[in-house]
Amino acid sequence: MTTLLSPRDIEVALELRDLSDPTDGPHAMQVLLDDVLAALTHAWDCALDVQRRRPLVSVEDNYDRLGYAVADITRDARYSRYAAETVMLRSHTSAGVPPALRALAAARAADPEVDVLLALPGLCYRRDSIDRLHVGTPHQVDLWRVTTTRRLGVDDLQRMVALVVGAVLPGVRWRTSPAHHPYTTQGLQVDVCTASGWVELAECGLAAEHVLTGAGLDADRYSGLALGMGLDRALMVRKGIQDIRVLRSTDPRIAPQLLDLAPWRPVSSQPPVRRDLSIVVDAPVDAELLGDTVRTALGPAVEDLESVTVLAGTAYADLPDAARRRLGLRQDQVNVLLRLVLRPLSGTLTDQRANELRDQVYAAVHRGPHREWATR
Known part of the structure; x- marks a missing residue:
């Protein structure tokens, strides 16, 4: 259905x-x-x-x-x-x-x-x-x-x-x-x-x-x-814009540039903040579906998320028994290494805020019985 x-x-x-x-x-x-x-x-x-x-x-x-x-x-x-x-x-x-x-x-x-x-x-x-x-x-x-x-x-x-x-x-x-x-x-x-x-x-x-x-x-x-x-x-x-998020920006340094077709004048950008997650998902792994789930989970905060990339996926049969038990992996599931790149269009991103966003993503996409990330 x-x-x-x-x-x-x-x-x-x-x-x-x-x-x-x-x-x-x-x-x-x-x-x-x-x-x-x-x-x-x-x-x-x-x-x-x-x-x-x-x-x-x-x-x-x-x-x-x-x-x-x-x-x-x-x-x-x-x-x-x-x-x-x-x-x-x-x-x-x-x-x-x-x-x-x-x-x-x-x-x-x-x-x-x-x-x-x-x-x-x-x-x-x-x-x-x-x-x-x-x-x-x-x-x-x-x-x-x-x-x-x-x-x-x-x-x-x-x-x-x-x-x-x-x-x-x-x-x-x-x-x-x-x-x-x-x-x-x-x-x-x-x-x-x-x-x-x-x-x-x-x-x-x-x-x-x-x-x-x-x-x-x-x-x-x-x-x-x-x-x-x-x-x-x-x-x-x-x-000459490199990031699609710019098109909806309300930042006063950016918004005036989105009223004409003059060449883009880059504004200072923050360094990227990376967070890697080891998650359990149902097979087969679908990057588009994962991306949509992350987008929905973060809501307006998705504006701080530059990319979500599947770095690796390991099937049940390819994992050692110890890893299967630790993850609680079923035979129809995959262990995925997911990389989040966080980079706000304006302002700074603290470690605490980056971890909060990481945990929101983890809670939305992880399908295993054990949780390995928790905001402190």
Whole structure:
């Protein structure tokens, strides 16, 4: 049976600020998104329809109507957040595409001519590992050009990529490689060249006929381009930010820098504080699930946690009897060495506070009968 979110989990998720939405105040992410939308609509001379849809979506729209197979691993509750058997917190902004296309089909019943850029920005909700580049609630935008004015093809897709990359990172080198998405054909992954190497910026393709026809649009008349981009990563690359936690910082040294696209000016950072934990977990070890458990356990204090890394995992059969007894390890469990790296974005971290956070994490992830850490 699918593991469901508690009402409190849903409430917390829906309370999180969407940095791409100007309703809650300005942010550099909005500036970047506006630049992308302006570049596309100016080049195409098409209409723009920005839709901000609710994060709670039907499983059908998030997966089925986009062409995901029933057995796809992404549907697993380890990676997707279900509020009910048929309702979930969207795992990607592409979940808004089927209803947006259905609305387009209904609106164009009397006037079938259309050339529009559908833009669907917002937060997505996943279970993910914790590090400087990943978070469980990333921002994304889906950009779908849908038209009856001409038949869109691969050349148009390449032009779209050039426009988006040019708006995000003017003058940067970029490349594409083949990629598969169930809702596109001729799919591509878009990488950009940065000082630290090639970084994925977006994925795109031609809008799949089954998605158009499933929404009530005649695929003989309608064609489309589809591109999805992670807004957190795009903004970090544009400004040269190395830590994703910075994007939500309210530190007075940092927050003013998050109102424009000027290069990031680093502020003094504290040295990292490391704590290693020997824990017992159920097999198989899942770094994403561990990260999500830690994030939930720490609540607001997760802002002080830079990364959680599984250093080693030792199965029951590979441990000596003395270690099994000490840990209380069952045959279906694993002894994991977990490293926490604590580094507040501002202020200092005392040893006592670091140990308190360590113990909170231990209590949340340890599944053995014996406790080896306790705050003093």
